Amino acid sequence: MSRGGAGVPEAGGGTRTLAVWCPDWPAVTAAVLAGLPADRPVAVVSANRVVACTAGARADGVRRGLRRREAQARCPELYVAQADVDRDARLFEPVVAAVDSLAPGVEVLRPGLLVLAARGPSGYFGSEQAAAERLVDEVAAAGVECQVGVADTLSAAVVAARRGLLVQPGASAAFLAPLAVAELAQEPGTSAPERAELVDLLRRLGLRTIGDFAALSPTDVGSRFGADAVLAHRSARGLPERPPSARRAPPELVVELRCDPPVERVDAAAFAARSLALDLHARLAAAGVACTRLAVHARTGNGEEHARTWRCAEPLTPEGTADRVRWQLDGWLTGRSGSRPTAGVVVLRLEPVEVVSAGALQLGLWGGVGEGDDRARRALVRVQGLLGGDAVQVGVRSGGRGPAEQVTLLPWGDERVPVLDPAAPWPGRVPAPAPATVPVEPVEVQLLDAAGVAVAVSDRGEVSAPPATVVRAGRGSPVLAWAGPWPVDERWWDPAVAQQGFRAQVVVGARAPDAGRGSDVGREHEQGLLLRGGAGCWHVEGVYD
CATH class of the missing domain: 3.30.1490.100 (DNA polymerase, Y-family, little finger domain)
Structure with a gap:
């Protein structure tokens, strides 16, 4: 733990803030749950882009914002996990409890980052330096690495924690001044989502450092930028982010x-x-x-x-x-x-x-x-209260090969954790685009050739005759195009759950609904079907628009 910043302490000193930051927390939690060794490169992705990674991954060139494919190309042994804030929060609770056991009054900004007033711990342990060292040891006893920073304001303390520094009283503005203006948007726990747009605008205006931004007049900032820019400007000047007018709730x-x-x-x-x-x-x-x-x-x-x-x-x-x-x-x-x-x-x-x-x-x-x-x-x-928690369900993207397997239904409000990992490799998965409609229960159909005989598939995946008609609910629709069949042979090692058969895609002509007088009644429109079956029995797995 080192000290940073220079200057004479201000009169009164104000309330000092102590921040505890666990580096790369989303990647750390993903590695812990996966049982990976500490030196294994790990990256967490959201919307197919890296949002967090470990030091081992960064050593191989992985950075936040990279596309998943590019990150895996730079680091072939990279373990990739999906972002899960619930997972991060669950595993952060022991860290919060460890800090709270030494210094009550902990406030959690986000999983991986917490703050508290520095006066109590520093008075009890003798100094801010001793308090910081004791907190680091306590968190390490919980099996987690962390860094501690202390400064006059919350945002400065968070920036100091990323560097493991204790900023002298009254020196927060001087400590922040030479840093890149991007530091104002580095931590989502202390800034609004639109802060990144503000940083981009400041760069285009030629304001490269926090000190350049702090040198602007508060009046000019308030008249030119939005409310979040005013808060960022206060942080850049070493002032509390929230004015003293913030009041306690009645x-x-x-x-x-x-x-x-x-x-x-x-x-x-x-x-x-x-x-x-x-x-x-x-x-x-x-x-x-x-x-x-x-x-x-x-x-x-x-x-x-x-x-x-x-x-x-x-x-x-x-x-x-x-x-x-x-x-x-x-x-x-x-x-x-x-x-x-x-x-x-x-x-x-x-x-x-x-x-x-x-x-x-x-x-x-x-x-x-x-x-x-x-x-x-x-x-x-209200509906859940009347009918039970399972009465309202939402779909979560899951892993699997068929369209029905790729959706997990969970009660509304529950943690959205799929049954199977969608990021895992699924050889033989139905390619994009996905069917627009997936029946809750597979719909049985007949696939007939031109002679009206059921189409069968041999062990080699060859059809007995080209499909000509699909019969659904006693009504036939002509087959306009078809592709397949492709073999399905899943979990062959477990006879209890093994699935075998074939998939095929067909485009049929279906009757358009009567749109009224003057419409083209009887006109055929095309519809794509994903079929699964074989041995003369087929089911509709999905319907394409």
Whole structure:
């Protein structure tokens, strides 16, 4: 741990902030769950681009923003995992618990990054240097590497943590000044998503360093740029990101849920969190405020309590609130935080620690942000409450070869983890484009040749005669084109689940619906079908538009 920055401490000094940063956290968690050695190159991708990677991957030229194919070309032994914020949050809970055991008052910015006031730990351990070293040792005991930074402001402390520095009091602006302006958008836990656009604009204006940006007049920044630029400018000048006007929430905004029966499972806790989050945001909207810091409290039937504070760069949404409650309770109920409760949760309480005016939000022309989505969420929660959690399901892209296998249906609001990894190699997978419609149950059809005889497929994959007609529900449609068949031989080593047969694609002519007088009644339109079967029996696996 080293010291950085120079200058004379300011009068009063202000509140110092200590940040604990775990490098490459998404890649670290992916490697842990996969059981990979520490030296194995790992990359995490989202939308087919690298969003995080380990030091071993960077040594081979892998960088954030690279396409997956290019990253694998640079590092052939690269292990690639899909981004999963729920996974990152679950495995981060032991780190938060370790820090909280030494220094209460921890605030989680995102999985992999937390902050707390430096005064308590530095006073207890004798100095900021000693406190930082003790925190590093405590986190290392939990099996995780971390770096600690201390500065006058939150954003400066986060930047210092990435370098393992303790910035002298009053020297935050001088510490940030020579750094590239891109540092203002480096950490999503302290900046809004549009910060990257601001950084790009500042570069095009010739402002290359944070000091160049800080030299601008606050009046000019406020008149030329948006609200996020004003916050970024305050950070560049070494001032607190949020002005002192941010106020504590009134007590009537606190929401509480008494669980009867007690909640002992994570899925039940997630269901309760969704309804409680909707109640909280309804009260916030009625008061004209939005929450930026949220405290989640849980109490068991035996009197055990668990509390955690979450800080966000932007006002929380109902989904964001429910996610944070689920992450926290997941780590506690499963024992990942180090102390598993001896009874179920009987009281769950959400307390807005800090709120801002709803005017800070970008409102839509016809209502608040996500007003329609909020009504839909309420309706879905209501349906689940009446009919059960499985009554509302959403599809998640999964792994597999057939179209039905590539979708996993999960209850709405649950963690979206597919049954099979879609990024794994699936030789023999049905190529793109995917069918627009996939029947819940395969539809049986007959595939006939020109003589009306069922088309059979030999062991060599040869058809007995070219397909001429597809019969569905007693009605025949002429085959205009066909391709295949291709063999299907899956899990041949396990007779209980082995699947064998063939797939074929056909284009048939179907009757267009009667569009009314003057329409071309009787006109044929084309429709593509994905068939699976053989031995005279075929089923429709998918329908192409």
